[in-house]
Amino acid sequence: MKTADDAVRRAIIEDYGVLGGAPEPDLEGLVRLAATVCDVPTAVINIIDDRFQHQIAAVGMEPAICAREDSMCAVVFRKPGHTVIRDVTLDDRFAENPFVTGEIGNVRFYASSPLVTPVGVPIGTICVFDERPRDLADDDSDALKLIAHQIVDVLELRRISRELGESNEQLENFAAQVAHDLRNPLTALAGYIELASEVPEVAGLPTASRALARAESAADRMSGMIARLLDYARVGGAPVRPKPVDVRALVSSTIEDLRSAGEDGGVDVAVDAQTTVNGDPTLLAVLVQNLVGNAVKFAAAHGPQPRIAVGVETVVGGVRLTVDDNGRGVPSAERDLVFEPLERGSNTDAPGFGIGLATCRRVVAAHGGRIGIDDSPLGGARIWVILPA
Template sequence: MKTADDAIRRAIIEDYRVLGEAPEADLQGLVQLAATVCGVPTAVINLIDDRFQHQIAAVGIEPAVCSREDSMCAVVFRKPGHTVVTDASLDERFAGNPFVTGEVANVKFYASSPLITPMGVPIGTICIFDEVPRELPEDESAALALIARQIVDVLELRRISRELGESNEQLENFAAQVAHDLRNPLTALTGYIELAADVPEVADLPAASRALARAESVADRMSGMIARLLDYARVGGSPIRRTAVDVEPLVASTMEDLRSAGEDNGAEVTVEASVPVQADPTLASVLVQNLVGNAVKFAGTGGRLPRVVVSVGTVASGVRIVVDDNGPGVPVAERELVLEPLERGSNAEAPGFGIGLATCRRIVESHGGRLGIDDSPLGGARIWVVLPSA
């Protein structure tokens, strides 16, 4: 049975973009180092998703792909620390495995160290093995753990370097568009609100005064968010000020704003938030506004009554925010596309400029987290976010 953690692991592995490629020189060097230091003929770097084990670099065998069910490392990679087995044919976890029985290989000695991402997600192993039983001295065991950390460092460096190269131009365009399309009209709107509030006839009408005060508060909050996001996009990220943030009031505020603007589409919104998230309060507010606003907007297309469920709970790697809707969903082929700036996919019926989800992903990644899109049990889209708990 696939789990939420499997979906997160799959997304992280795909983001490294090493599957199906020739072994990276740095990774090949590290796997060779593991074999040499530990004195074994075979060493392999494995990435393990929800279906397969991918050998992305190897010494002593040709890198290949096998099913997760046949993998020895899949049995232990999610557990912390090392696994050392002197003779796998005598270990009940591995005795019937095809890599041990001779069907695929004749492994006796087996040892592995998990590959743990900065988010705390186990994605695979560095493993060593031999066809004869043996022990693993303490110093060699420590070296294997160090090599595992170096492998993750190489994968992260590749990902960050690639994303920086791809995103610089997009961020500059994004900042310019936000400045032109939002900041100037908002400044004018704030001025008109202040002028209206000073009119004596308006001041004598309590309902009008309250409406203007509410509008001014919303405009001020929007101005602050826009200014922060502009700085964030231009310089590559302002310092993140993490604190415990309760998601439920952010959802309530978002829906109040949508109702005030006549854009709530009569949506039924349910919140199931059992834990706070550790995040920058301003950016968390923008994140929730975009996620919930998008769900209400797209679920309301086609004349349907939108239903949105926001849930927050813990997973192994941190806190997970899920926004489910009963809209048309996002086709699998477009799920990466709609996370890019100015991209809306094939659903052109709903209004918008295609910057909401791109903003969300950038906010999430600035916190060291991940964002993905799946099918929702409500029939539409499920947008999930995982933020590290620390």
């Protein structure tokens, strides 16, 4: 009889995606380890759904599928604890099982440990068995329990990796669509700026000419970023085209863009950036723009006197870029989370969609670098980036 627990178990098993394919090398390694540690000829990793037992990795036999009612592990896997039986012919639970009677196998010694997911749902077992009665030492029994935990860790890693891949693909498609949608109006805007700058009445006004020149420069930079981001989204990471980049100029242009858009909040940015970074100018511009823009938003949301500081220094093996602010900071428990797409953590005072830091991490990864968050001397967050020399 199927139960609600069976439906939950089936959904979790589907999320792991281990049924129907070739055995995973990591799982094969763990099942071999179980057989070696327990000194038995046969070991199996079983996944048990509402109808079948699926042997997803095995040593000493070929992985197969059997009906759940024929499974020995199905009798015990939902019960807490470890099972060790010297001779299953003397156990009423198993004496008539086809794996014992000779119909499928001739099991005598049997031991299993349940595979329990992080949310507490048992989905199967790691089991070892032999065709002769025998005992299992306490240390070997403990090792089998540990291997069961390791198997679940491998399944969880497989699930998370697949979900991240799907998330990144969605983000790439989203970025491609946004870049595509922005390209045409930006081209039109650049055309209008050029036409306006050629009007004699405007050309004779120094203030208007300077404003148009800044607007044209910003439009050119944005056009370059969109072109590369579109390429970046299409291929899942455009090849880095490294060259020496003046970080001071990069930060200054970012601040100028923010001020032109009225988004700097009157922030006085201190720049200590004497070191030249070797990297892709367009991608690093995206990185700095996101980092500084984020700091400006959160510092401005925190109080009437926002402060931002950007620094660059040479470190062993590369260059470190830091962006400090005096905002609320990022709690330690959320410092990995906020780099995920569409995640903002608990700090929702400032506007945004949680894409900026995810983009930063992709740019840093493309350069072979690292990115992280610490407490800032200014009282808020310090986001640091290390780019290899």
